[in-house]
Amino acid sequence: MRYNGVVARVPGKVNLQLSVGPLGADGFHEVTTVFQAISLFDDVTVASSKAGDGVSINIFGQTASGVPIDNTNLAVKAAQLMIEKYDLPKDLAIKLKKEIPVAGGMAGGSADAAGVIVGLDSLYELGLSRDEMESVGATLGADVPFSICGGVAIGTGRGDQITPALAKGSYNWVLALSGQGLATQSVYKECDRLREGLSIALPSVSEPLMQALRAGDAKALGKSLINELQPAACSLRPALRLVLDVGNDYGALGGVVSGSGPTVAFLVSDDEHAMDLTVALSGSGVVSSVVRASGAVAGARIVESF
Ligand code: ATP
Numbered sequence: 001m002r003y004n005g006v007v008a009r010v011p012g013k014v015n016l017q018l019s020v021g022p023l024g025a026d027g028f029h030e031v032t033t034v035f036q037a038i039s040l041f042d043d044v045t046v047a048s049s050k051a052g053d054g055v056s057i058n059i060f061g062q063t064a065s066g067v068p069i070d071n072t073n074l075a076v077k078a079a080q081l082m083i084e085k086y087d088l089p090k091d092l093a094i095k096l097k098k099e100i101p102v103a104g105g106m107a108g109g110s111a112d113a114a115g116v117i118v119g120l121d122s123l124y125e126l127g128l129s130r131d132e133m134e135s136v137g138a139t140l141g142a143d144v145p146f147s148i149c150g151g152v153a154i155g156t157g158r159g160d161q162i163t164p165a166l167a168k169g170s171y172n173w174v175l176a177l178s179g180q181g182l183a184t185q186s187v188y189k190e191c192d193r194l195r196e197g198l199s200i201a202l203p204s205v206s207e208p209l210m211q212a213l214r215a216g217d218a219k220a221l222g223k224s225l226i227n228e229l230q231p232a233a234c235s236l237r238p239a240l241r242l243v244l245d246v247g248n249d250y251g252a253l254g255g256v257v258s259g260s261g262p263t264v265a266f267l268v269s270d271d272e273h274a275m276d277l278t279v280a281l282s283g284s285g286v287v288s289s290v291v292r293a294s295g296a297v298a299g300a301r302i303v304e305s306f
Pocket of ligand 1: 066067068072073074075101102103104105106107108109110112113143181182184259260261
């Protein structure tokens with residue numbers, strides 16, 4: 001071990017596509033999703049600590065409020081899993097500097113788990129491949145492998161089987177955040193309720209969307225954004241429809257609820273357009289805050305060793 005600690009920087013994500021298959025016998029839905037990693041980051045520090053201290057966690061940053069500080073925190077779960085699996089020292093101090101919204105459909109908890117996995121691989125020089133780290137991550141949550149991978153990728157299965165996708169260009173996002181999160185499980189449950197009696201096809205990748213990404217065509221991408229959980233998220237949180245309307249009225253290239261929501265992601269053409277929409281959303285009274293981000297960015301990576 002050359003260092004006492006490392007810092008991993010991990011991005012949040014938006015789902016450019018989220019198609020949801022029928023409810024399976026195991027209680028899960030098969031999904032096909034296209035992720036894009038965007039420039040909102042959690043910084044995850046892992047450092048060795050005094051013998052007997054065990055795993056400790058300390059959380060700060062803009063979105064720290066309400067994040068659990070016990071063993072239910074995904075970062076702690078990731079540390080316990082890695083310690084067990086690779087027989088690592090049991091005393092570890094984790095620090096999370098959070099910028100990714102909590103319970104916002106942007107994979108905040110998954111990002112922190114990914115940061116711990118990549119951080120411990122580096123700290124203890126385990127030499128794990130990205131694939132190995134992604135499979136460890138998949139046991140913790142469906143979005144963890146993508147948080148490790150970053151960029152643009154297709155997720156199948158539960159969204160945890162990741163294939164990087166060919167994508168060109170850089171995209172500007174305006175994100176409308178809600179003060180209160182939505183629990184992923186409740187949104188899936190509402191989705192099942194709304195679909196009762198309907199026959200649901202197996203999900204597949206949207207060809208127009210992939211074509212837009214290959215061409216780096218933001219306008220075409222805006223038109224292809226799709227989230228089959230959106231009706232359920234809007235049903236549980238009707239104000240989201242108003243948020244989507246503001247984006248439409250102000251000429252967003254496209255707008256979509258990210259993942260299970262309630263964050264709404266708007267694709268815009270340039271900085272000026274982003275500014276107009278930010279002002280309109282902020283003044284609308286239907287969102288708690290608005291942030292800007294761009295994508296695609298890299299997945300979890302080490303930015304500091306000490
Ligand atoms: P996803 O997009 O992967 O469905 P999300 O972004 O909607 O997830 P998270 O931010 O991961 O949601 O938070 C979901 C819940 O997980 C929170 O309400 C919180 O109680 C719990 N949680 C556990 N660990 C963390 C963490 N490190 N950061 C944020 N939330 C965490």
